[in-house]
Amino acid sequence: MTLTHEQRHRYTRQLEIIGEEGQRRLGEARVLITGLGGLGSIIAGYLAVSGIGYLRIVDVEQVEATDLNRQIFYLSDDIGRDKPESLAKRLVGLNPFCRVDAHMERIDEKTIHHLVNDVHIIVDTLDNFTSRHVLNRAAVTRRLPLVHGAVRGLYGHALTVIPGRSACLKCIFPERPPHGTFPILGPTCGVIASVQASEVIKYATGIGALLLDRLFAWNGRLSDAEIIDVERNPECSVCGYIPPEVA
Numbered sequence: 001m002t003l004t005h006e007q008r009h010r011y012t013r014q015l016e017i018i019g020e021e022g023q024r025r026l027g028e029a030r031v032l033i034t035g036l037g038g039l040g041s042i043i044a045g046y047l048a049v050s051g052i053g054y055l056r057i058v059d060v061e062q063v064e065a066t067d068l069n070r071q072i073f074y075l076s077d078d079i080g081r082d083k084p085e086s087l088a089k090r091l092v093g094l095n096p097f098c099r100v101d102a103h104m105e106r107i108d109e110k111t112i113h114h115l116v117n118d119v120h121i122i123v124d125t126l127d128n129f130t131s132r133h134v135l136n137r138a139a140v141t142r143r144l145p146l147v148h149g150a151v152r153g154l155y156g157h158a159l160t161v162i163p164g165r166s167a168c169l170k171c172i173f174p175e176r177p178p179h180g181t182f183p184i185l186g187p188t189c190g191v192i193a194s195v196q197a198s199e200v201i202k203y204a205t206g207i208g209a210l211l212l213d214r215l216f217a218w219n220g221r222l223s224d225a226e227i228i229d230v231e232r233n234p235e236c237s238v239c240g241y242i243p244p245e246v247a
């Protein structure tokens, strides 16, 4: 795929960083974004404008007024509408070169197969522990990279999983986190969503170093970020069977 004059112009400010080859790779990348809340909707926006060729976006909820303190791609008029469809309209408006495939579906053992089919990268922003582990297992089984992020209050973290090469979500978070509605400040989502979107762009274009076995942890209360080293659990019930030398 060759870049058109219009595309070259549109992406001028990033071509110096990723090059024409990188831009072409973005155009060929197929990304699954699971969860279209404070993280997923913003990641989708950044990826669409970056020139990612195909986004499959998945959520099962409607836009609510209480989402609008952080989910900035939904408008007040979208309240009551399905999130995938509302976001898809906005993304195509942001960049007509991005193909968007909207799915109003819950992620479970049945739906996961067609949702991960034919994608190159998975983005996890799910707040449901069970669905998140269905997704992690699918990523490991299919050897697909998974870019994970989570937020709460003024805190958040992000990490990338390359199955067989770095720790998977089950290695790092074996326990179920506290469930329920939690407080969240919009800009916290912006920080973590930006890190996750950067990870996808870096993976797709091959630039920079990914957050492999390194958890990016953000403390917005202190404006402090740290990298926490993590490692694969050789006994992991999800990825333990992949020998390290396969990576």
Ligand SMILES: [Zn+2]
Residues within 6 Å of the ligand: 167, 168, 169, 170, 171, 172, 232, 233, 236, 237, 238, 239, 240
């Ligand atoms: Zn694991």
